[in-house]
Amino acid sequence: MAALTSAQAGRLEDISARGVLRVGSTGDYKPFSYRPGGGEAFVGMDVELAGALAQAMGVRLQLVPTSWPTLMSDLGEDKFDLALSGVSVTAERQQQALFSLAYLHDGKTPITRCENVARFQTLAQINQPAVRLIVNPGGTNERFARAQAPRAQLSVYPDNVTIFGQIVDGAADLMMTDAIETRLQQRLHPQLCAVHPEAPFDMAEKAILLPRDAALKAYVDRWLQQRLDNGSVRQSMKRWLDFPWALEPLRQAIDQRLLLAEAVARAKWNVQAAIEDLPREELVIAAAVRQGAALGLPEQWIRAVFRAQIEASKTVQRALYARWQAEGAGHFSDAPDLAKTIRPELDRITTQLLRSMADNQAVLHDRTRSAEVAAAMRPLQARALNPIAADQALAPF
Numbered sequence: 001m002a003a004l005t006s007a008q009a010g011r012l013e014d015i016s017a018r019g020v021l022r023v024g025s026t027g028d029y030k031p032f033s034y035r036p037g038g039g040e041a042f043v044g045m046d047v048e049l050a051g052a053l054a055q056a057m058g059v060r061l062q063l064v065p066t067s068w069p070t071l072m073s074d075l076g077e078d079k080f081d082l083a084l085s086g087v088s089v090t091a092e093r094q095q096q097a098l099f100s101l102a103y104l105h106d107g108k109t110p111i112t113r114c115e116n117v118a119r120f121q122t123l124a125q126i127n128q129p130a131v132r133l134i135v136n137p138g139g140t141n142e143r144f145a146r147a148q149a150p151r152a153q154l155s156v157y158p159d160n161v162t163i164f165g166q167i168v169d170g171a172a173d174l175m176m177t178d179a180i181e182t183r184l185q186q187r188l189h190p191q192l193c194a195v196h197p198e199a200p201f202d203m204a205e206k207a208i209l210l211p212r213d214a215a216l217k218a219y220v221d222r223w224l225q226q227r228l229d230n231g232s233v234r235q236s237m238k239r240w241l242d243f244p245w246a247l248e249p250l251r252q253a254i255d256q257r258l259l260l261a262e263a264v265a266r267a268k269w270n271v272q273a274a275i276e277d278l279p280r281e282e283l284v285i286a287a288a289v290r291q292g293a294a295l296g297l298p299e300q301w302i303r304a305v306f307r308a309q310i311e312a313s314k315t316v317q318r319a320l321y322a323r324w325q326a327e328g329a330g331h332f333s334d335a336p337d338l339a340k341t342i343r344p345e346l347d348r349i350t351t352q353l354l355r356s357m358a359d360n361q362a363v364l365h366d367r368t369r370s371a372e373v374a375a376a377m378r379p380l381q382a383r384a385l386n387p388i389a390a391d392q393a394l395a396p397f
């Protein structure tokens, strides 16, 4: 124990003197830690936990981006005081660091189409030549599948986003992954069911990754034990599993559309065109209404959403024009062509935007969930370009 404390003595004192708790997080692991669009903002269960810990310590939270390959070296280089990111306890990591108590017991379990749940209860049922198993490459899922179901047909599928669609479409029978992920994905794909996520085939624990500082570990463990005892960890997990993660493509479409306003403005500036083009606006809205009707979306809603996107675009363009006028800006040699390049791109985004509105219609119209919707939608890269325009674009949501 003495060796542990001497390596980095007084971490708690450092944190309190600094007034800041620096928490490393990867931002790529729902529901624990996610950065929508790779932006600045972090959301997720572990981000909330980090905030609660900082509050208990009476200091401010600073989230420090890290990554899975550099997690341990970043901790060793003192880039953060601890890491909260759905980190699994492993013997390898324990050679270099400490872990808090576990706040989640997880492990590999199947996810399959709901009608097949009874067929894939045990590894003996799954480890059969007729069973088509799908797996993402390189990680613990692949290792587990190869070791535990060598007789099944295994397809290695590289896209983590669409892999669950393969099961929905019947191209594969099941996947075995972390129970928490099966719980999340069954909410995103109503055709899919997690198979006994409460009793996975193996055991993995999620815990807070800590430096070798015994006093810090004692503090964090005591704090965590309280939250485990009073049920707040369980409640938080449930909330973050229910979070409207499926809004991501909608948020992206709005962001991309607004970011394109800068290219539009450059193209127009080069020919000193007016920013507002009312006939084009009518075309954009008419096309959206037509496509949206086919998806079963109410016309008034489509009009309001696209009106807001267009107004937001003009806000960005007007601000840029004003700046360029003040600067006496010249011709932009790198501006893309409005008709040939930018407007077709805007049209493509129209389709994506409408599809994701249709996919999320229920949650978007559920007033009791407006705070979650706002949290999922708020992080726009275009906010850095023009915060007023960002809020305008999001107003109908």
Ligand SMILES: O=C(O)C(=O)C[C@]1(C(=O)O)C=C[C@@H](O)C=C1
Binding pocket: 264, 275, 276, 277, 278, 280, 281, 284, 309, 310, 311, 313, 314, 343, 346
């Ligand atoms: O296509 C353009 O010219 C744009 O400026 C884009 C856009 C739009 O958001 O769709 C915005 C303002 C114009 O009045 C028309 C359309």
